[in-house]
Amino acid sequence: MTIASDLIRGHTDTIILARLMGEDNYGYEINKSIQQKTDGKYELKEATLYTAFRRLEGAGCISSYWGDEQTGARRRYYKITDKGRDTYATLIEEWASAKSMIDKLIEAQDISLERKG
Amino acid sequence: MTIASDLIRGHTDTIILARLMGEDNYGYEINKSIQQKTDGKYELKEATLYTAFRRLEGAGCISSYWGDEQTGARRRYYKITDKGRDTYATLIEEWASAKSMIDKLIEAQDISLERKG
DNA sequence: CAATATACATTGACAGGCGAGGTATATTGT
DNA sequence: ACAATATACCTCGCCTGTCAATGTATATTG
Numbered sequence: 001m002t003i004a005s006d007l008i009r010g011h012t013d014t015i016i017l018a019r020l021m022g023e024d025n026y027g028y029e030i031n032k033s034i035q036q037k038t039d040g041k042y043e044l045k046e047a048t049l050y051t052a053f054r055r056l057e058g059a060g061c062i063s064s065y066w067g068d069e070q071t072g073a074r075r076r077y078y079k080i081t082d083k084g085r086d087t088y089a090t091l092i093e094e095w096a097s098a099k100s101m102i103d104k105l106i107e108a109q110d111i112s113l114e115r116k117g
Numbered sequence: 118m119t120i121a122s123d124l125i126r127g128h129t130d131t132i133i134l135a136r137l138m139g140e141d142n143y144g145y146e147i148n149k150s151i152q153q154k155t156d157g158k159y160e161l162k163e164a165t166l167y168t169a170f171r172r173l174e175g176a177g178c179i180s181s182y183w184g185d186e187q188t189g190a191r192r193r194y195y196k197i198t199d200k201g202r203d204t205y206a207t208l209i210e211e212w213a214s215a216k217s218m219i220d221k222l223i224e225a226q227d228i229s230l231e232r233k234g
Numbered sequence: 235c236a237a238t239a240t241a242c243a244t245t246g247a248c249a250g251g252c253g254a255g256g257t258a259t260a261t262t263g264t
Numbered sequence: 265a266c267a268a269t270a271t272a273c274c275t276c277g278c279c280t281g282t283c284a285a286t287g288t289a290t291a292t293t294g
Contacts, residue, residue: 005282006250007215010123012281015222022226028241038218047283050243055281073241073290088225095223098124099216101155105132106212108205109139122251123281129250145272164252167274172250190259190272239292248282254275261270 012044012052013061014095017080017088020062026075027053053078061087129161129169130178131212134205137179137197144170144193170195178204 008015019030027049035043044052056062061084067075080088125132136147144166152160161169173179178201184192197205 004127004211004215006127007211008219009126009250009281011219011223015219018223019226026241034222037221041214042218042222045283046242047244047285048281051281051283071291073239075241092223094124095219097158101159102125102128102132102212104154105151105159106128106135106209108135109137126250126281143272162252163273164254164275165250168250168252188260190270192272235294237292237294240290242288244287245285247284250281251279253278256275257273259271259273261268263268264266 008042011095012048013056014088014091015044016049016052016056016078017061017084017091020078020080020084021088024077024079026067026077028075030078056084059087060084125159128212129165130173131205131208132161133166133169133173133195134178134197134201134208137195137201138205141194141196143184143195146192147195173201176204177201 015034016030019025019033025033031044031046031049053062053064057064057078060081062078062080064076064078067077069075132151133147136142136150142150148161148163148166170179170181174181174195177198179195179197181193181195184194186192
């Protein structure tokens, strides 16, 4: 893992909801797409992934159903709900706000610049 | 609190180290400066703040000493160490990388655009 | 027929954030 | 004189999210 998990912590739900905005998908594939998008730099651990699905379903942000594959392992598909879309929109806004706030806060404190205003 | 704490989680140490890059400072004042920088949108809870100081000191990123105020409440000042500066630099890089990664991951999955390449 | 990939799931430990509570000093208002 | 507020420090114990470890079942590949 290249990126510290604590930096992503809090974005897991947003990342999953984003993956479901286009079309329904199942856990294993969602995680693969995350690995692809980040060129292997990041992946959700399975325990984290499935915990998040339970949490999001409990909150009414997603619903789930079993796929009807005739072969291979069974797949549980997830669908984003209207509440999930609302939540996603809110989370995106919060991210934009948090991002600029963190940027402002982690700049090194330069006293000379500070004094010059 | 305007911003969900989990979005900041993982940045607490970076924020504190950044505040100490310019000059030594004490806890209460550090937190005030965070509130000012964010126009009151964010502050570290005291328990979080002092936990972080212990953690950073334990890790050798900061050292501390008591101020010599002749009046008012006592102040424990913190000074960033060489290791702290190295750590800070690393954390800043990680943030840049995490930021672009999250941006990539939380974009809504648009199938039509996806197919067009 | 063993190894690997796909695909799901749970348990228990761990770490960070924080509400609640505590200590002590100085100033301000009445 | 005295209460309230501001400054300034600190700890305990709960809560939540992450994740290593472990387990299940099916299909493919060497």
